[in-house]
Amino acid sequence: MASGKSFPAISPERFAPTPERPLRAKSRVLEHLADIQPHRHDWAQLVFSMTGAVRVSTEASTYIVPPSRAVWIPPGLVHAVTAIEQCDLRTLYLGPALLAGEAWRVGRVLEVSPLLRELVLALPALPDPTPAESAADAARRTGIEALLLIELQRARPLPLGVALPRDARLRRLCEAMLQEPGRHAGLEDWALEAGASPRTLSRLFREQLGTSFAQWRSQLLLAHALTLAARGRPMSHIAAELGYASASAFTAMVTRTVGMPPSRFFAEA
Template sequence: MPVHICHHTNPHPPESDPTPARPIRLVARNLQLAQNLIPHEHDWGQLTYTPQGMLQVVAEGSIWFVPPMRAIWIPPNVTHEVRTLADSQLRVIHIHADRNPFSGKHCLVLEVSRLLKELIASLEILDTPGPRENHMTQVIIDELQTAKTLPIHLPMPTDKRLKGLCEILLANPASNDTLDVLAKQVGASSRTLTRLFEQDLNMSFGTWRQQMRLARVTPLISRGLPLSQVATELGYASQSAFSAMFKKTFGESPSAFFSKK
């Protein structure tokens, strides 16, 4: 059974709340597998990051996967739930709304640069207000604004039939069943499901299945599976076919992507 941590709607100590005088505050805690933060929201933005481990964030009707050396930006007042897929070093940066580094209102998965990694580590040591913290705050915001964004999220539908189909695929990502075959399992025509994918998720069935497989890559590789086995578990005919799809999406090979430290 998952262990849930929650102090009302804010699972973090009040002294970690950002203020205009101290717009960036760090909360560092180590969580075990399945030790989760239940859904909550707050008035400030949040950068959720793990230098070691694997996180899954549920927000905005999507599942977001956060591997090491990546982080998810969660805007102010967005309800979110944090799940651990492995023992993880959770590092959360609270950023006051007045210093919001992004103008958009949606979550983003970001590359964590080496400089940003060191700045976050330094915040753990430095917990006193003053000029040094002020300088670090500005550099952190600069680094976030120039960070590369990554498509590591999986939109989930609201329609019951479509949700049933998506859950079938999530349970068996290697399945290459056609939409006609899957439609019979959820009691809807393939034409109806095609329309629902476009209406509910703004993407085709094929695009969603590829996004789902990409989203599943991270937990599999974090378990130490070789790329050949990951390709098989995700329904690709060969490791090279899987690697080509991955590189087309992320601009680099899986081994390069997951070797960053």
């Protein structure tokens, strides 16, 4: 987790879906590097930020997403949230009957359309007990909820998750890379910091994650680069922040990894 100030989850039970209100909204501002500690609940959750990038972590994966993306968390999945920068966090809590089907039983990243964003903003974000609604307000809320569910079902899934290992040594290394991906470029330097041999770490990446160190790091860098690009950072700044000596070296990595130049990748992703 990040080294900033930590916060426990704020009374999620006060926003718990009920048969009468199966869809609830919550909002809060997280300061830079603030954590919402690992927790779980019996309902599904959609997490995204109106401003600022966030990292959502589970036991098996971590998702680094800019404001135009959201993370779907199925019921019962332990998860934590870290603010990569100050963010205006929005959360939807959904009763288990609202979105059924196999696709909704696993965590994933979803595209947030402009309409979906505005619908979430329009939902009342009030904990229980909520003030009494007028008939007109209740009808408006019900209409927003119905359209929001339709838009959520249309949301495009995106392969932006980064797998995490179970091995404690490798997990600590991956967490360090997540916090500061540009600190070292090669496995040898990371191995020295982790107190393990490059050969051992290379074997663990293959056994635990089914990939090489270089491939895993490329996916991590792409996720971070996407959040920086979403904030309008120029390519040279993105390359420097991620530890590349030049924008051309960074461009070569992106092109090699995803088969297209960064400008096209960021536009499509």
